[in-house]
Amino acid sequence: MRKLRIGFLLFLLISGGFFLFKFTHALFSSSSSSNNNVFSASESFPTTIPSVTETVTISPSPTPSPALTNHLVISEVQINGATASQDFVELYNPTNSTVDLNGWKLRKRTSTGSESSLVVIETGKSIPAYGFFLWSNNANGYDSTIGADVSNGNTLAGDNSVALLKPDNTIIDQFAWGNGLNQLVELTAYPNNPGSGQSVERKAYSSSTASSLGSGGSDELKGNGFDSDNNSNDFILRSTSQPQNSNSPIESP
Numbered sequence: 241m242r243k244l245r246i247g248f249l250l251f252l253l254i255s256g257g258f259f260l261f262k263f264t265h266a267l268f269s270s271s272s273s274s275n276n277n278v279f280s281a282s283e284s285f286p287t288t289i290p291s292v293t294e295t296v297t298i299s300p301s302p303t304p305s306p307a308l309t310n311h312l313v314i315s316e317v318q319i320n321g322a323t324a325s326q327d328f329v330e331l332y333n334p335t336n337s338t339v340d341l342n343g344w345k346l347r348k349r350t351s352t353g354s355e356s357s358l359v360v361i362e363t364g365k366s367i368p369a370y371g372f373f374l375w376s377n378n379a380n381g382y383d384s385t386i387g388a389d390v391s392n393g394n395t396l397a398g399d400n401s402v403a404l405l406k407p408d409n410t411i412i413d414q415f416a417w418g419n420g421l422n423q424l425v426e427l428t429a430y431p432n433n434p435g436s437g438q439s440v441e442r443k444a445y446s447s448s449t450a451s452s453l454g455s456g457g458s459d460e461l462k463g464n465g466f467d468s469d470n471n472s473n474d475f476i477l478r479s480t481s482q483p484q485n486s487n488s489p490i491e492s493p
Contacts, residue, residue, distance in 0.1 A: 334465030343407030351399035353422035439481035
């Protein structure tokens, strides 16, 4: 009887040990299969992490649109020709509509800041879409020589400035050159006074140069519609002036 009890206790010890082994082994290693796929978990893990390569595509920035304006502008100015009185102011219309100029005005300021009328445009005058309009001094028939649309005996000089006004006296555009007092100017005056036979001309685009605006240049027939509201940035110096009037061919940007 005593032997039976000893045998039973041994059986319990052996059985318990086997159960404990199976239980702890299952904690650290297990596997199962499903449709011939085996999934396993293990106490050991890889010591390296696979690298991940990420491709980033950077799109180029769009080219900015040129600062073309939507109103009449002063497009070219000459203050000396063969004589000191051979002066002109050219206007350009960068819009697709004809503009009636009845009552529009050009006013000037001298180097000392004194202001006066350059011209008041009378009835029956207009500027075509993408076209030009020209004022000049009329001494010795200069107005007829360049085909000015309006003319009188007024003059321009170094360090002056001019402004274009609507009939209600709203200033539409201003242009100054040199170093006059209290100039009619947009931000900064064009720094130089043009010499005899030269002119200062508005750009067609921000990238326009004297070469591109000249004869055969890429911007020669693209008008003069660039306007960043900074005189020093918006104009270039032409070595030979080129006045255009309301009968000149239109120039579309």
